[in-house]
Amino acid sequence: MNKEKQPGLYIHIPFCRSKCLYCDFYSVASRAAIPAWLKAVQREVLLYKDRFHDFDSLYLGGGTPTILGERELAGLLECLHKHFTFCPESEMTIEANPDGLSRDKLKVIGSLGINRISLGVQSFDDRDLKYLGRSHDSRQALKSLDMVRSCGFADLGADLMYGLETQSIQGWRRTLEKILEFRPEHISCYQMTFEKGAPLWKMKAAGLVRSIGEKLESAFFIWTSRYLEKHAYQHYEISNFARSPEFMCRHNRKYWSHIPYLGLGPSAHSFQAGSRWWNVRSIRKYCRLLAEGKAPVEGAEVLSEEQLDLETLDLGLRTSAGVDLHALGDRLIMDEALAELQKSGLVKVTNGRIQPSLKGFLVADSLPLMLCS
Amino acid sequence: MTMQQIRNFSIIAHIDHGKSTLADRLIQHAGLVNDREFRDQILDNMDIERERGITIKSQTVLLPYTSRSGEVFDLNLIDTPGHADFSYEVSRALASCEGVLLLVDASQGVQAQTIANLYAAMEHDLSIVPVINKIDLPSADIGRVKEQIEHDLGLEPDHALLCSAKEGTGVEDVFEAIVNRIPPPSGNAEKPLAALIFDAHYDPFRGAIVSCRVFDGALRPGDIIRLMFNGATHKVEEVGVFRLNRESRGELSAGSVGYVIAGIKSVADIRIGDTITLDSNPVSSPLPGFKNIKPVVFSSLYPISSDDYPSLLDSLEKYKLNDAALVYQKDTSVALGQGFRCGFLGLLHLEIVQERLEREFDQSIIMTAPSVQYQFTLLDGATLTVENPQYYPDPTVIKSSAEPFIRAAIILPERYMGAVMKLCLDRRGANPRITYPTPGRVEITFDMPLAEVVFDFYDRLKTVTQGYGSFDYELIEYRQSDLVKLDILVNSERVDALSIIVHRERAREWGVQVCDRLKEEIPRHSFKIAIQGAIGGKIISRSTISPFRKDVTAKCYGGDITRKRKLLEKQKKGKKRMKMVGSVMIPQSAFVSVLKAKDE
Numbered sequence: 001m002n003k004e005k006q007p008g009l010y011i012h013i014p015f016c017r018s019k020c021l022y023c024d025f026y027s028v029a030s031r032a033a034i035p036a037w038l039k040a041v042q043r044e045v046l047l048y049k050d051r052f053h054d055f056d057s058l059y060l061g062g063g064t065p066t067i068l069g070e071r072e073l074a075g076l077l078e079c080l081h082k083h084f085t086f087c088p089e090s091e092m093t094i095e096a097n098p099d100g101l102s103r104d105k106l107k108v109i110g111s112l113g114i115n116r117i118s119l120g121v122q123s124f125d126d127r128d129l130k131y132l133g134r135s136h137d138s139r140q141a142l143k144s145l146d147m148v149r150s151c152g153f154a155d156l157g158a159d160l161m162y163g164l165e166t167q168s169i170q171g172w173r174r175t176l177e178k179i180l181e182f183r184p185e186h187i188s189c190y191q192m193t194f195e196k197g198a199p200l201w202k203m204k205a206a207g208l209v210r211s212i213g214e215k216l217e218s219a220f221f222i223w224t225s226r227y228l229e230k231h232a233y234q235h236y237e238i239s240n241f242a243r244s245p246e247f248m249c250r251h252n253r254k255y256w257s258h259i260p261y262l263g264l265g266p267s268a269h270s271f272q273a274g275s276r277w278w279n280v281r282s283i284r285k286y287c288r289l290l291a292e293g294k295a296p297v298e299g300a301e302v303l304s305e306e307q308l309d310l311e312t313l314d315l316g317l318r319t320s321a322g323v324d325l326h327a328l329g330d331r332l333i334m335d336e337a338l339a340e341l342q343k344s345g346l347v348k349v350t351n352g353r354i355q356p357s358l359k360g361f362l363v364a365d366s367l368p369l370m371l372c373s
Numbered sequence: 374m375t376m377q378q379i380r381n382f383s384i385i386a387h388i389d390h391g392k393s394t395l396a397d398r399l400i401q402h403a404g405l406v407n408d409r410e411f412r413d414q415i416l417d418n419m420d421i422e423r424e425r426g427i428t429i430k431s432q433t434v435l436l437p438y439t440s441r442s443g444e445v446f447d448l449n450l451i452d453t454p455g456h457a458d459f460s461y462e463v464s465r466a467l468a469s470c471e472g473v474l475l476l477v478d479a480s481q482g483v484q485a486q487t488i489a490n491l492y493a494a495m496e497h498d499l500s501i502v503p504v505i506n507k508i509d510l511p512s513a514d515i516g517r518v519k520e521q522i523e524h525d526l527g528l529e530p531d532h533a534l535l536c537s538a539k540e541g542t543g544v545e546d547v548f549e550a551i552v553n554r555i556p557p558p559s560g561n562a563e564k565p566l567a568a569l570i571f572d573a574h575y576d577p578f579r580g581a582i583v584s585c586r587v588f589d590g591a592l593r594p595g596d597i598i599r600l601m602f603n604g605a606t607h608k609v610e611e612v613g614v615f616r617l618n619r620e621s622r623g624e625l626s627a628g629s630v631g632y633v634i635a636g637i638k639s640v641a642d643i644r645i646g647d648t649i650t651l652d653s654n655p656v657s658s659p660l661p662g663f664k665n666i667k668p669v670v671f672s673s674l675y676p677i678s679s680d681d682y683p684s685l686l687d688s689l690e691k692y693k694l695n696d697a698a699l700v701y702q703k704d705t706s707v708a709l710g711q712g713f714r715c716g717f718l719g720l721l722h723l724e725i726v727q728e729r730l731e732r733e734f735d736q737s738i739i740m741t742a743p744s745v746q747y748q749f750t751l752l753d754g755a756t757l758t759v760e761n762p763q764y765y766p767d768p769t770v771i772k773s774s775a776e777p778f779i780r781a782a783i784i785l786p787e788r789y790m791g792a793v794m795k796l797c798l799d800r801r802g803a804n805p806r807i808t809y810p811t812p813g814r815v816e817i818t819f820d821m822p823l824a825e826v827v828f829d830f831y832d833r834l835k836t837v838t839q840g841y842g843s844f845d846y847e848l849i850e851y852r853q854s855d856l857v858k859l860d861i862l863v864n865s866e867r868v869d870a871l872s873i874i875v876h877r878e879r880a881r882e883w884g885v886q887v888c889d890r891l892k893e894e895i896p897r898h899s900f901k902i903a904i905q906g907a908i909g910g911k912i913i914s915r916s917t918i919s920p921f922r923k924d925v926t927a928k929c930y931g932g933d934i935t936r937k938r939k940l941l942e943k944q945k946k947g948k949k950r951m952k953m954v955g956s957v958m959i960p961q962s963a964f965v966s967v968l969k970a971k972d973e
Binding site: 010191192218238252256261268269276301310315318337340361363365372 | 899900921922923924925926927928929930931932934935937938941942944945948956
């Protein structure tokens, strides 16, 4: 049980070959600053080496972590292992994009102890990929999936996107059918979202693209859940499916359950003992602050009991496991509202846990609001 | 100072014809303030009055004046509220005067309130000095206005003074006319004290500051006075006159105007129009014209957050100290919780109370649809007065029902007549009488239910006449009417705060309007919401708010959590400002919006 509480380590690698049109994560489309960034991360590690111990997950995210050269990756991992300790059988994930992935790189990745690949497939339809501004095509996606498997990675996660203007439900079905041929241990299906600040958001504001509308979005969502569950995947979070509980992403689940995590790199967030802090969203500032011996922190908050409860509720209702009623403060939830939500089939209460139904998942952003007094 | 050297006068005018500006100019001219201290519209000292440009609480000021012939005068300017809601206060102020300046805007000409004011002044047999103001305006048409003064008002146009209060031209002539054309007061200092209360203000240190006109006798500090309407006695602490501030005097003698402070706790303890006399030597009968004014418009008032009920109660108590016309009592609504049923003199009064509670007392309130007082006769012969839809009687035992009617007078340029006729007929106006006082202008009078004008009538009139229509009304009588209670149901639950009593023929229209408004105001929920208007069990209007199917955020990782929680905290706070009806959240704005004028 205690093992469940081990912290997770996230490294933000803010570099990409090119920027995708839907993405609002912090990254730059250039390799130029990688050496400076790497040096800075190594400095940041030192700031926290005494505050975090015994990680049981590592997540290299981005950006495009696989943009790092083999020596850069090795250098990073070496530094992490030098100053931090990891539990045996830690989950070690790297996000990868089909373009620029090679058998050689995968071998190095494997040799560094990374045991989970999260591959940004998105779609097998080139029209969708073009719409999203991805730098790979479906052929590359298939090839990279083959490579991951043939290199012996036993924990493969595939990221997909649906609800695109260019995509029909049949097209989406073909993408899912195709991915199932590789039997990934984990599938993330993200509803197309127009993130403020991403190019598609601006294009939408200008009337160049549009969302498919709430009605279709919910149809896609429900259909996807049913389809994957039929193929023995568990819909364990709004956008996440796992072939079995052991393949639920250990690292991501820490975010949803207030388990401590340390985020290194520009824009990374950390959480420990009721505090959350986040780094500056600029490689230049990040490097400068660390060079000056300062923490590259942009903001921080200490969560009150009430705020923690609110987050527990909010985050928990996004997962099929739901929220333990007894873990919440006495006055957070209104009994009548809970009864009402049960009646309307949005949640059920099992063994003292409120668990959202599929219909509940669809309105998960309002569930906490409906329950709160 | 003898009575010969006193003049008591008011300025009466249609709204916006420059009453306050002229008053300010007179004050400045009399040297009460120097130019540096001069602040526009000194008499309107509440923010709301300044913003709306209307006088709500009247003030009195004594202006010293030395005439061209060298005589010294005390001129008492008795300011009057400028709205039909306060017509009783106006009548008491006029009863304290011997004359009025009847102000007419040189470009707008005679308007509905000009005429109503003239009639009121004539009723009190006052000397009337017409003053044409704003002659500096490029659009001023003095010839046309003189013609209106002759034809609409029946006054001698050549006697009208010309002035521009704004520029200060003609002000000297106004002063001369006051001393020469308005008679001095008459009265007998030897007779028992009879003083008319025409206004009162609340002072946190001194209690009620009572404004009065002494007709006979005299008032001195130390006197034991008696308020004739309830026989209460008080010892006079101070008497005096208003310059810009209070100035205490040894006495107020017959013919003069001033204030009395007598340890009276709040203005609610006195009555406008009441007579003050001496306890030891009372007059045999009070001065004529006293009325115990009663509210005519009613509405319930609730705190947005039920936690704020005690604070609202406290604010109302404080507010009431300075506004005797407001009445309130506790009220409870299923939808809105504990609140107050309030009675007002009219719609403007209601709006003023609402605004002042929000602005000066920092209260966030929800008000329900204004109602008038209805009368029901039941089959068993009992009669019932109902101003709260909650107490609408069982319809099966109602024999007949009646509602108050007004006579509305509207003056407008002829070209808007069609639109105004339609508006009045839509509002159940009947018995139109049309006169053409001067070419191009029409005066229409209609008998209309008060309920039809307490709402948004004045706004609508302004809209359809592009601001050129003016309106005045008086209550006339109760008339038989087919009244029903319209309930609004949200997912089959009655929202009691939205129920209204309405004429059967108007019920459907109202029901449709409320259903449409609520549809716009209530946010979508995760379930379908049906909004219905119903009379008894019969549904007469409906609208539906479709549920939202999906609002979930796809991604929620380390960087998203704080932002998401902050949004949730904000929404949670917003929810506190919502009212729950069953499981439907109704925002405060929904209750307000149903009261707003429909844009056509």
